[in-house]
Amino acid sequence: MKYRRLTKEQFDELHLEFINFLSTQSITHDEWTNLKVNKPDLAEMELDVFSDLIWEGVLNKAEYLEHMSPKHLYLFHLDIDKMQAIVINVKHDVDITTPEGYNWLRENLMDESVEFLQADKAYTDDKNLDKFKMIEQGAVITKGDLFKYFDTLIN
Numbered sequence: 001m002k003y004r005r006l007t008k009e010q011f012d013e014l015h016l017e018f019i020n021f022l023s024t025q026s027i028t029h030d031e032w033t034n035l036k037v038n039k040p041d042l043a044e045m046e047l048d049v050f051s052d053l054i055w056e057g058v059l060n061k062a063e064y065l066e067h068m069s070p071k072h073l074y075l076f077h078l079d080i081d082k083m084q085a086i087v088i089n090v091k092h093d094v095d096i097t098t099p100e101g102y103n104w105l106r107e108n109l110m111d112e113s114v115e116f117l118q119a120d121k122a123y124t125d126d127k128n129l130d131k132f133k134m135i136e137q138g139a140v141i142t143k144g145d146l147f148k149y150f151d152t153l154i155n
Contacts, residue, residue: 001048003055003132011047014054021050059128064144067134070095073105075147076139078131082120086150089115109153116154 011018022032025046035043067074073088073096092113094101108114123130135141 002052002129004051004136005048006051006054010054017054018050021053022046055132056128058141059131062131062141064142064147065131065134065139066142066146067137067139068097069138070097070101072096073146074139075150076134077144077147077151078127082122083130084147084151085117085119085121086147086154087117087119088150089117091115116150118154 006014019029022028027035027046032043035046063078065074065076065078067076071090073090075086075088077084088105090096090101090105090113092104092108092111094104096102096105105114
């Protein structure tokens with residue numbers, strides 16, 4: 001397995017897609033039920049293959065990631081050949097993961113305790129795995145509104 005298995009909730013949401021996946025492998029409902037009981041290892045493998053397929057599709061479409069910690073906001077644009085990063089460091093005594101702290105940041109972007117950094121980072125040989133690792137560390141896929149806003153503000 002390249003990524004990680006989808007959660008039960010994710011499988012529930014993707015129920016129809018999983019049925020289609022099984023049908024492309026010529027596995028009927030009865031055969032799937034039989035597999036789960038009599039060949040659980042094979043059933044587990046099918047779940048893993050499906051999970052990887054879903055992750056590949058999601059990661060291929062992802063264009064922006066965001067990760068917020070109490071003192072940092074990391075914004076990424078996932079270009080074809082590299083990641084562009086904007087990092088906002090907050091040196092003020094505030095936690096930007098709270099509504100109050102985030103509002104403070106919005107109102108004090110030009111305060112001397114707010115620092116903006118930009119960088120480009122090349123992907124490794126597997127850019128989807130690079131994206132996945134960032135998600136596993138807490139980044140979320142977004143539409144990029146914050147990245148675009150700060151990119152315009154900085155540049």
